[in-house]
Amino acid sequence: MYDPTVARLTYRALLGRRRALILGALPLLLIAISVVVRGLAGADDQTASDLLGGLALATMVPIIGVIAGTGAIGPEIDDGSVVYLLSKPLKRPTIIFTKLIVAIAVTMVFSALPTLVAGFILNGNGQQIAVAYTVAALVSSIAYAALFLLLGTVSRHAVVFGLVYALVWEALFGSLVSGARTLSVQQWSLAVAHKVAGGDLVTSDVSLPTATVLLIVVTVLATWYAGQKLRSLTLAGEE
Amino acid sequence: MAVEQPVPTSAATPGDQTRIHNIGYRNYDGPRLGRSYATRSLYSQSLRGAYGLGRSVKSKVLPMLLFVVMCVPAAIMVAVAVATKAKDLPVDYTRYAIIMQAVISLYVASQAPQSVSRDLRFKTVPLYFSRPIETADYVRAKYAALASAMFVLTAAPLIVLYVGALLAKLDFADQTKGFAQGLVSVALLSLLFAGIGLVIASVTPRRGFGIAAVIAVLTISYGAVSTLQAIADAQNSTGAIPWIGLFSPVTLIDGVQSAFLGASSAFPGAVGPTNGEGVVYVLVVLGLIAACYGLLMRRYQKVGL
Numbered sequence: 001m002y003d004p005t006v007a008r009l010t011y012r013a014l015l016g017r018r019r020a021l022i023l024g025a026l027p028l029l030l031i032a033i034s035v036v037v038r039g040l041a042g043a044d045d046q047t048a049s050d051l052l053g054g055l056a057l058a059t060m061v062p063i064i065g066v067i068a069g070t071g072a073i074g075p076e077i078d079d080g081s082v083v084y085l086l087s088k089p090l091k092r093p094t095i096i097f098t099k100l101i102v103a104i105a106v107t108m109v110f111s112a113l114p115t116l117v118a119g120f121i122l123n124g125n126g127q128q129i130a131v132a133y134t135v136a137a138l139v140s141s142i143a144y145a146a147l148f149l150l151l152g153t154v155s156r157h158a159v160v161f162g163l164v165y166a167l168v169w170e171a172l173f174g175s176l177v178s179g180a181r182t183l184s185v186q187q188w189s190l191a192v193a194h195k196v197a198g199g200d201l202v203t204s205d206v207s208l209p210t211a212t213v214l215l216i217v218v219t220v221l222a223t224w225y226a227g228q229k230l231r232s233l234t235l236a237g238e239e
Numbered sequence: 240m241a242v243e244q245p246v247p248t249s250a251a252t253p254g255d256q257t258r259i260h261n262i263g264y265r266n267y268d269g270p271r272l273g274r275s276y277a278t279r280s281l282y283s284q285s286l287r288g289a290y291g292l293g294r295s296v297k298s299k300v301l302p303m304l305l306f307v308v309m310c311v312p313a314a315i316m317v318a319v320a321v322a323t324k325a326k327d328l329p330v331d332y333t334r335y336a337i338i339m340q341a342v343i344s345l346y347v348a349s350q351a352p353q354s355v356s357r358d359l360r361f362k363t364v365p366l367y368f369s370r371p372i373e374t375a376d377y378v379r380a381k382y383a384a385l386a387s388a389m390f391v392l393t394a395a396p397l398i399v400l401y402v403g404a405l406l407a408k409l410d411f412a413d414q415t416k417g418f419a420q421g422l423v424s425v426a427l428l429s430l431l432f433a434g435i436g437l438v439i440a441s442v443t444p445r446r447g448f449g450i451a452a453v454i455a456v457l458t459i460s461y462g463a464v465s466t467l468q469a470i471a472d473a474q475n476s477t478g479a480i481p482w483i484g485l486f487s488p489v490t491l492i493d494g495v496q497s498a499f500l501g502a503s504s505a506f507p508g509a510v511g512p513t514n515g516e517g518v519v520y521v522l523v524v525l526g527l528i529a530a531c532y533g534l535l536m537r538r539y540q541k542v543g544l
C-alpha cells in the first residue's frame with residue numbers, strides 16, 4: 001500500500017526548491033508571536049489557549065493542510081505529468097494512500113510541531129494546553145490532508161475550495177450558525193483535545209464519540225473516493 | 240550526384256548573387272497602434288479576465304459568486320433600513336469592507352495568480368515583450384487591471400448602500416460624505432491588496448501555490464495582529480494597539496480610515512490611531528503600494544529570458 005518512490009517524488013514536489021522555506025515561514029511566525037506574547041503578557045493559560053486555538057488550530061493547520069493536501073496531487077494533474085505516474089504498474093489507491101501519508105506527515109511536521117513548541121513557550125504546558133492543542137493539530141492534520149487530497153483529485157480549483165471550506169465555512173459560518181460547527185474538522189479535533197486537557201479551557205461543541213466517528217469516516221471515505229476518482233481520471237486541457 | 244550549377248552568364252559582382260526575391264507579398268501599411276494601445280488592450284483583457292469574461296464558463300463562477308456574496312449583505316441592509324424607516328444605515332460605508340474582508344481576500348487570492356501566474360507558466364511573457372510594450376507597461380497594465388477589478392468588487396456594495404440610503408430618504412449630505420469617504424478607503428484597499436497579491440503571485444508559476452500563499456499572507460497577518468491587539472487590550476497597554484496594527488493590510492486600511500476618513504475603528508476597545516499615528520499609517524500604506532510596484536518592476540526585468 002505504500003510506495004517509497006511515489007513518496008519520494010511527492011516529498012520533492014511539496015518541499016523541493018524554495019517551497020520548504022515558504023511552508024516553514026508560517027510556523028516560525030507562530031513561534032515568534034508566542035515569544036512576543038509571552039514577553040508582553042507573561043504566562044497565562046487563557047491567553048495561551050486563545051492564541052493556540054485562534055491562530056494555530058483555526059488558521060495555520062487548515063492553510064498548511066490545504067497547501068500539503070492539494071499540493072501532493074493537484075499540480076501533477078494540472079500540468080498533465082500525472083499520466084506518467086498512472087501508467088506505471090501501481091494500483092491507483094496505492095498512489096493516493098502514499099500521497100496521503102506524505103501530506104499528513106508534512107502537515108503534522110509544519111503545524112503540530114510548532115504548536116507544541118509555541119504552547120511550551122506560551123505557558124510551559126500549564127493545564128496540558130500545549131499537549132492538548134498538539135493532539136488536536138495532529139488529529140486535524142490527518143482529516144484535512146485526506147479531505148484536501150480528495151479535493152485535489154476532484155477539482156482544478158481545489159485550493160480555492162479548500163480555503164473557502166477552511167476560512168468561510170469553519171471560521172465565518174461556524175461562528176454564526178452553531179449547526180455548522182458539528183460539521184467542522186476543527187471542532188472534531190477540539191473534542192479530542194478536550195479529552196486530553198480535561199479542563200474548561202479547551203472546549204468543543206461536539207461530543208467525543210461523534211467527533212471520533214466523524215473523523216474516521218471522513219478520512220476513510222475521502223481517501224477511498226480519491227482512489228476511485230484517480231481510477232477514472234480524465235485529463236482536461238487548460239481552460 | 241551534384242548537379243552542376245549554371246555559371247552566371249553576366250559578369251556580376253558576388254554581392255549580386257545573394258538577394259531576397261520579392262515574391263509579391265504586400266507590406267503592412269495600415270496604422271501602427273503602438274505602445275499605449277497595446278497597454279490599454281492588456282489592461283482591458285486583464286480586467287475582463289478578473290471576472291472571467293472572455294474565458295470559460297467555469298472560470299466565471301468563482302469571481303461572479305464572490306461579487307454576489309459581496310453585494311447581497313448590502314442589499315439586505317438597505318432593505319431592512321427602508322422597511323424599518325431607520326434613521327441611519329446599520330453599517331458605515333467605511334466599515335463594510337472590513338466586515339467582508341474574508342471575501343475580498345479570497346477574491347484577490349484567486350484572481351491575482353490567474354492574472355500573472357499563467358503567463359509565467361505557459362511562458363507567454365516573452366511574447367508580450369516582443370510587442371512594443373515594455374516591462375513598465377506590462378506591470379502597470381496588470382496592476383491597474385487587478386486594482387480596478389478589486390475596486391469594482393468593493394465599491395459596488397457601497398453604491399448599493401448609497402442608492403438604498405437615498406431611497407430611504409436618509410440625510411443626503413451626510414450619506415454623500417460617508418459614501419465619498421468609503422470610496423477613498425476602498426480605493427486605497429484595492430491598490431494595497433492588488434499590489435500584495437500580484438507580488439506574491441508573480442513569484443510562483445504554480446497557480447494553486449500562489450493562491451495559498453496570498454491567502455496565508457493576508458489572513459495570518461490579520462490573525463496574528465488582531466490576537467496581539469486583543470492581548471495588548473487585555474493588558475491595558477492601549478498605546479501599543481495602533482502600532483501593532485501596522486503589520487497587516489486590513490488593519491492598515493482600518494487605521495487610515497479611522498484616523499482621517501471618519502470611520503470608527505474595528506480595533507479592540509475601538510482604540511483608533513491618533514492623527515499623528517494616522518500619518519504613519521498613510522505613509523506605510525503608500526510606501527507598501529510603491530514597494531509592490533517596485534518589486535513587480537524588478538521581477539519582470541528579466542523574466543522568461
